[in-house]
Amino acid sequence: MIVPAQALELEKFLPYRLSVLAQLVSESLHDLYAGRFGLSVPQWRVMAALGRFAPLTASDVGQRIVMDKVAVSRAVAGLMKRGLVERATDLDDRRRASLGLTPKGRTMHAQIVPIALKYEAELYDALSADERLTLNGLCDRLFAHAKLLRNQA
Amino acid sequence: MIVPAQALELEKFLPYRLSVLAQLVSESLHDLYAGRFGLSVPQWRVMAALGRFAPLTASDVGQRIVMDKVAVSRAVAGLMKRGLVERATDLDDRRRASLGLTPKGRTMHAQIVPIALKYEAELYDALSADERLTLNGLCDRLFAHAKLLRNQA
DNA sequence: CTGTATTAGTTTCAAATGTAACTATTATGA
DNA sequence: TCATAATAGTTACATTTGAAACTAATACAG
Numbered sequence: 001m002i003v004p005a006q007a008l009e010l011e012k013f014l015p016y017r018l019s020v021l022a023q024l025v026s027e028s029l030h031d032l033y034a035g036r037f038g039l040s041v042p043q044w045r046v047m048a049a050l051g052r053f054a055p056l057t058a059s060d061v062g063q064r065i066v067m068d069k070v071a072v073s074r075a076v077a078g079l080m081k082r083g084l085v086e087r088a089t090d091l092d093d094r095r096r097a098s099l100g101l102t103p104k105g106r107t108m109h110a111q112i113v114p115i116a117l118k119y120e121a122e123l124y125d126a127l128s129a130d131e132r133l134t135l136n137g138l139c140d141r142l143f144a145h146a147k148l149l150r151n152q153a
Numbered sequence: 154m155i156v157p158a159q160a161l162e163l164e165k166f167l168p169y170r171l172s173v174l175a176q177l178v179s180e181s182l183h184d185l186y187a188g189r190f191g192l193s194v195p196q197w198r199v200m201a202a203l204g205r206f207a208p209l210t211a212s213d214v215g216q217r218i219v220m221d222k223v224a225v226s227r228a229v230a231g232l233m234k235r236g237l238v239e240r241a242t243d244l245d246d247r248r249r250a251s252l253g254l255t256p257k258g259r260t261m262h263a264q265i266v267p268i269a270l271k272y273e274a275e276l277y278d279a280l281s282a283d284e285r286l287t288l289n290g291l292c293d294r295l296f297a298h299a300k301l302l303r304n305q306a
Numbered sequence: 307c308t309g310t311a312t313t314a315g316t317t318t319c320a321a322a323t324g325t326a327a328c329t330a331t332t333a334t335g336a
Numbered sequence: 337t338c339a340t341a342a343t344a345g346t347t348a349c350a351t352t353t354g355a356a357a358c359t360a361a362t363a364c365a366g
Contacts, residue, residue, distance in 0.1 A: 010201045010218055013272050015178045017289070020219050021296045022175035025168045026302045040322080048163045058345065065163055070324075074348060095331045095344040108192050113161045117301075119169050126297045126298030127291065135291045136170070138284055141173045145279030149272075150181045193352085211315065223354070226316060248361045250312040312363070322353070333342070 030117050035110050042067060042075040044112065047101065050085065051109035055098035057090075084108060182272050187266050191235075195220060197265065201255065203238065204262035208251035210243075237261060274295040 010016045035125055039047070045065045050056060054062065062072045076099060079085035084105035085131040101109055124132055162285045165168045183194055183210045192200070203209060206217065229252060232238035243249040254262055274294035279287055 002276055004268055007205065008201055008269055009205055010198060013201075013269070014276060014289075015175075015182045016198070017292055017296075018171070018175040018220075020181050021292055021299070022168075022171040023219075024296065024299050024303065026172050028299060029168045031303075037176060042322095045163060045169070046167075048161055050365085052160065052162055058192055061347090063234075065169075068324085069345065070347095073160060073344095074323090077346085087171055092330065097345085107298075111157055112229065116161055116166070116168075119157055122302055123295065123299060126294045135295075136167075138288045138291075139170055139174055141279045142276065143170075143177065146174070146181060146276060148176050150177065150184075195352095207331085210314090221354085222315065225319095226314095227353090230316085246314085246362070307365090310363100310365080312361100314361080315359085316366090317358070318353090319355085320356105322350105322351105324351080326347105328347070329345085331342100331344080334340080336337100336339090 025123065031119075032115050033121055037108055039112075040075070040078070043072050043078055044109060046075040046108050047070060047077060047084065047105060047112075048116075050101050051113070052098055053104065054100035056100075057096045057098060059096075061099065075150060079105070171220050178276065182269060190261055190265060192265075193228070193231070196232055199225060199228040199232060200237065200258060200262050200265075201269075202252050203252055204259065206246050207253035208241075209253075210249045210251060213248075214252065234260070237268055240245070 026041065030044075033039060033044060037044075044063055045067065049061050053060075056064070058069060058072045058076060060097045061067070062069050067068050067075075076085055076087070080087060082103055085099055086102050086105075087099055090098060092142075127135065179194065183197075186192060186197060190197075198220065199214055202214050202218050209217070211222060211225045211229060214220070214229075215222050220228075228238070229238055233240060236255055238252055239255050239258075240250045240252055242253060244299075280288060
């Protein structure tokens with residue numbers, strides 16, 4: 001088999017393209033809530049997880065939103081200091097603690113969710129309904145495959 | 154119009170999904186060259202830009218690979234210290250300087266490119282040829298649209 | 307010309323992040 | 337039962353990153 005001369009054009013290189021797209025989208029969204037609510041991306045993600053699925057332990061949160069335990073711990077510390085999240089030590093296993101939003105946290109969560117969904121909807125305006133499904137399917141498969149490759153290596 | 158109760162499930166939220174996918178892919182790739190060649194992601198990106206398009210000024214590099222000038226400056230400083238990149242001040246405008254790979258840099262670049270392309274190819278194995286085109290098209294349109302939204306805001 | 311604005315790029319300082327070590331608690335196995 | 341291992345989460349330290357201030361050179365307006 002003849003191997004063509006290989007060239008790498010970063011602009012067409014999938015890992016690079018995904019990275020640039022994700023960064024743009026993530027920053028745009030962050031701009032929408034960071035100023036008003038003073039949350040970092042990890043803090044917002046933790047709140048989103050708790051807003052939907054509380055009570056969760058810190059590990060649960062980490063698993064759910066693919067964030068390592070140090071990042072979760074730090075985000076939670078910041079959120080607790082601001083009275084947005086509360087913690088209750090599990091009496092059966094005192095290493096663990098359930099986390100949840102406080103009323104104040106729930107209020108903030110309820111304010112941010114529509115902003116986030118509105119941004120997502122605006123983003124999706126670029127695509128037809130079919131294309132949205134297609135994109136999500138392709139992303140899912142890519143993600144699963146990338147995880148596979150990573151575990152093999 | 155009836156507005157349904159809004160809920161946000163991070164796992165299905167496009168900005169979040171893109172971010173997690175891009176991070177996984179980016180880290181997987183980084184693992185393939187970081188150890189052996191000791192490059193950070195920004196350093197590798199600068200080398201990739203120069204390997205393909207040198208000579209470029211630092212600003213050119215930044216525009217091409219969507220990296221701010223501080224990041225470019227730092228990546229270049231590191232690469233020059235290791236003798237992978239060289240700089241030549243533009244005599245007509247002494248604020249500028251052309252950047253290019255040294256022979257050593259070209260050698261390293263030539264070793265990394267096949268690794269990167271191989272990873273991309275493996276990643277693409279998850280998709281058919283058609284799906285690859287589709288994905289790229291959808292990403293392009295999302296990116297363009299996200300930039301538009303950002304500039305409006 | 308000449309003072310002001312722009313542009314290219316670097317440096318500085320603070321904040322964010324990653325890795326590894328650490329504490330506290332529970333599980334396990336000889 | 338008691339020593340060892342494993343788990344949940346935090347802390348400490350080094351590195352990276354980001355924002356703003358800064359230097360140096362050029363452009364431009366009066």
